[in-house]
Every structure is written in structure tokens, then in C-alpha cells.
Amino acid sequence: MSTAVNLLIFGLADGAILALAALGFVLIYKATAVINFAQGEFLLVGAYTFYTCFVIFQLPITVGILVGVVVAVLLGIVVERLILRPMIGQSHISIIMVTIGLSGLLNAIVQMFFGTGVRAQPAVLPSPPVSILGATIPGNRLLAILIAAIVLTVLTIFFQKSKHGIAMRSVADDEQAAMTVGISVRRVYAMSWALAAVSALIAGILLADITAVDLHIASFGLMVFPVVILGGLDSVPGTIIGGLTIGIVTQLVSGYLDPGLAEVIPYIILVLILLIRPYGIFGEKRIERV
Structure with missing residues (x-):
């Protein structure tokens, strides 16, 4: 019983962080x-932005988070303005290749400044053990779920x-109609990228605190794809449920079956969902007649 509770809480923490990261993906x-x-x-x-502020420059936690938010917003806006906006009207595969190239560029920049080793960072969240149904849970996992x-x-x-949120939904539903009522589509684009970067910042800080500051964080971020496919590419509630589901299933497989299998089980779920329900559990089913 205690093992199941432990795995469940760890899975909820991982899933909540995954949902945060995936929410930015869905907003974009x-x-x-x-x-x-x-x-x-x-x-x-x-x-790594928070690590730089908190560890290298020894700024207070709140200041480090605020600096991280500013950097995240600027990153989102710069990416949208300088990289994605010139691609408007290009094929989907071209835009996908640009984002793949962007991922490689950002990863290389982080490695250039910080290397590939694990960085030590003092705990941000207090982690005194908490007893739940006979299981001992680190307090930082519970706080990560709450945050x-x-x-x-x-x-x-x-x-x-x-x-602004309604404007974003309007652009998502019908871009031309949104423009006719005075909504700035370009501003909505920039806002969506900025919000995605901020949600990723919070997810990255939480993940680094409960695991470690290293390049594995980017690999963890790859699991947003099983999450959004499971929940639905255009569904915010589906993203939350998908994140929690993937997090819990991964932890249960790791604890009861094999840690190696746990690394690939999210992608097995992704393939199964694509075969059975390609628009996700809560995604909108689109039918085009030609």
C-alpha cells in the first residue's frame, strides 16, 4: 500500500509539471x-536561467523567479517575431523543421555556457518528509503539485x-473573424509564445528542484507530445488530464515493472492513441469535405 501511494504521489508531481509544460505547447x-x-x-x-540568478549571482528566490519570467517573456517574443513570423504562409513541415532547429540551437547555447554535467543547486522547496497512508513522501513533491x-x-x-484570453481563443477559432473585430493577431501570437515560455519556466524550475539541474530537463520536456496527443492538441483540460495520466502511468511502470520500460511507455501510449483516437480524448474532431 505504501509503495502504491508513494508512486502515485511521485506520478502526480511529474504529471503536474508535464501538464504545465504541455499547456504552453497547447497555447501555441x-x-x-x-x-x-x-x-x-x-x-x-x-x-538554467533561475540557476544562474539563484546560485551564480546569489539573488533571492523571488528576484530569480522575476528575472526568469522576464527572460522567458523576451525569449517567447523574440522567437515569435524573428523566427516564426517570417515563416507565415510557409508549409507546416517548414515551420516544424524551424522549431526542431530552434530546439537544437537552445540546447547548444545552454551546453556552451554550462556544459553537460549536473549542476548543484540548493533546495528551493522545503522537503521535510510527510507521512501519507504509511508512505513517506518528500515535501517538495507535494509542494510541486500544489504550485x-x-x-x-x-x-x-x-x-x-x-x-486577452478570449482574444486568443477567438484567433484560434477564426483568425479572419478576429481581425474584423479589431483583435491584433500578431499581438496574440506574441502573447501565446510568451505565456508558453513562462509556463515552461515554472515547470523547469520545479523539475530542477525535485530532480537535478542538467540536460535531462529537455528530455523530460519531450514527453509533452504524448501528453498533448492523449489529451487533445487543442484542449486545455485534456492537457491537464493527459499530463497527470502520463506521469502516474510512468511511475507505476517504473515501480512495478521495469524502469527501462517506463522511459518508453509514454511513447507507446502516444502510438496507441494515434491509432485509436488521433484527435485525443478531449480534442476537437475535425472533418473536412472536399
Whole structure:
């Protein structure tokens, strides 16, 4: 029983962080129809930006987070303005190749400044052990779940209720109609990339704190693809459920079967979902007649 509870909590923590990273992916796709293969590197840049502020420059945690947010917003805007905007009107495969190239570039920049080794970082979240149903859980895992839940709730409310969130949804539904009522499509594009980078920053900081500051963070970010395919490419609630599902299943497979299998099980789920329900559990089913 204690093992199951332990694996469940660890899976919830991983899944909540995955949902944060995947939410940025979904925001970009909904607003711009771009599949961002650099989302994992956004997590990596966010984690190392905070590491630079907190460890190297020894700034307070709050200041480090604020600097990270500024860097994330600037990164999102620069990528959208200088890299993606010139690609408007190009084929989808060309845009995908650009985001793949961007992921390689960001990864190389991080390696150039920080190398490939694991970096030591003092704990950000307090981690006193907590006993739950006989299982001993590190406190930082529970706090990671709480923080991710708060951020996901705030972003969901923003997307559903705020003026800018409604504008983003309008552009996602019908770009031409949104332009006719005065919505700046270019501003929405830039906002979606900035928000995606901020959500990746938070996910990267949480992941680095409960695991380690290293290049594995980008590999963890690759699991956003099984998450968004499972939940639906254009579904925010589906992203949250998909993230939690992938996180829990991965931990259960690692604990009860084989850690090696746990590395590939998200992608096995991805293939199965594509075969059975390619638009995801909550994704919108689109039928085009020609």
C-alpha cells in the first residue's frame, strides 16, 4: 500500500509539471497552429536561467523567479517575431523543421555556457518528509503539485475569462473573424509564445528542484507530445488530464515493472492513441469535405 501511494504521489508531481509544460505547447498550437518541438528546451532555458540568478549571482528566490519570467517573456517574443513570423504562409513541415532547429540551437547555447554535467543547486522547496497512508513522501513533491495546480488554474481562468484570453481563443477559432473585430493577431501570437515560455519556466524550475539541474530537463520536456496527443492538441483540460495520466502511468511502470520500460511507455501510449483516437480524448474532431 505504501509503495502504491508513494508512486502515485511521485506520478502526480511529474504529471503536474508535464501538464504545465504541455499547456504552453497547447497555447501555441491553439493560437498559431504551430507545433513547437522546442518546448523541452524552453524548460531547459528556464531552469538554467533561475540557476544562474539563484546560485551564480546569489539573488533571492523571488528576484530569480522575476528575472526568469522576464527572460522567458523576451525569449517567447523574440522567437515569435524573428523566427516564426517570417515563416507565415510557409508549409507546416517548414515551420516544424524551424522549431526542431530552434530546439537544437537552445540546447547548444545552454551546453556552451554550462556544459553537460549536473549542476548543484540548493533546495528551493522545503522537503521535510510527510507521512501519507504509511508512505513517506518528500515535501517538495507535494509542494510541486500544489504550485503546478495553482499556476494551471490561473492560466486556465486567464484563458477562459480575461479579455486577452478570449482574444486568443477567438484567433484560434477564426483568425479572419478576429481581425474584423479589431483583435491584433500578431499581438496574440506574441502573447501565446510568451505565456508558453513562462509556463515552461515554472515547470523547469520545479523539475530542477525535485530532480537535478542538467540536460535531462529537455528530455523530460519531450514527453509533452504524448501528453498533448492523449489529451487533445487543442484542449486545455485534456492537457491537464493527459499530463497527470502520463506521469502516474510512468511511475507505476517504473515501480512495478521495469524502469527501462517506463522511459518508453509514454511513447507507446502516444502510438496507441494515434491509432485509436488521433484527435485525443478531449480534442476537437475535425472533418473536412472536399
